[in-house]
Amino acid sequence: CFVKKNRTACKYRGKNIAFHVNAGSTDYWLSLLIEYEDGEGDIGSMHIRQAGSKEWIAMKHIWGANWCIVAGPLEGPFSVKLTTLSNNKTLSATDVIPSNWVPKATYTSRLNFSPVL
Template sequence: MAALHSFRFHPSIFLCLVASFCFSRTCFGSKAKHSNLTTFGTRWSWAGATWYGSPDGAGSDGGACGYGNAVSQPPFSSMVTGIGPSLYKSGKECGACYKIKCTKRMHPSCSGKPVRVIITDFCPGGPCATDSAHFDLGGTAFGAMAKAGEEVELRDAGVLKIRYARVACDYSGRTIAFHVDPGSNSNYFAAVIEYEEGDGDLAGVSLKEASMGPEEWRSMQQSWGAVWKLDAGSEMQPPFSIRLTSQYSRETIVAKNVIPENWKPGSTYRSLVNYL
């Protein structure tokens, strides 16, 4: 059964000294991280946009990032997108958040109001491959750019020109979760990592076994999409702590003992931590 906790982790100097949930860089770097993230929303660029799947759906059930049916459930809530190669970056940008918008100059049914979407899938061909940037949105997300009551008209537009900007992810206090791959075992561990606030994507992930020293960590590799793996080649000793380094700001946090001794393949384990 998934281990669920409702607390959100707020890094501070006190927690670093007492609970060791994060490294000093995380604690002292929070303000710098936020100042970096605020620059995301000022960089509006042009992109193409299409949609796929059902008109009120999430595109596909999961997609190339590995989130599975979570894409249609809160906090993703079908506000998701497949992305062309220039922004997908071989899956390294899975989980990144963007604001997108279109105006009535682009189509009469555009509202002009920006909406936030999350990268959960890859779009390899067609305009996704030829545009410098392209969002292949789920039907729900595409329709969210429309004026109220004109979602159908906007979805009938075909390929649409839009504006986009990288923004910080906000999951309203939800903590980072680890959905263990069904193929995991005592010698091999893999998990989909979900709901990283702030940057939304990861530059590195490491795992610590119960038997390892304070500074000992095993580097995990990106398997595909948002799935990270460790092929240890020998039996590992749980519980596991997992260290996460964000892609953009390089902030590091630790989900201490997040994978329990009696962990099960296919289960989801919620941490006590997230980026601010």
């Protein structure tokens, strides 16, 4: 949602941020695609927290809006924390990916950077 030097805000009014579990994801390699982030469009970091943990683990940026973590075994439900690059605004989606997650599924949060109208 942005052009090289001049960022253009994403416009996904009425939608909340969603996390698509990419094909090939396992309990040891989890890859997520961020969808529908409204307003910011410039995720600078992404962290994941496993079931029963207080520790946020940094995910690695692969390309575009795709992030991954190599660890394991990973245990859901997972909470996901996104931080924008431009202004360090942070959102945390608690238990957004359930314990029975599956590859190719999309899990929608109740949050977005701009208010959902």
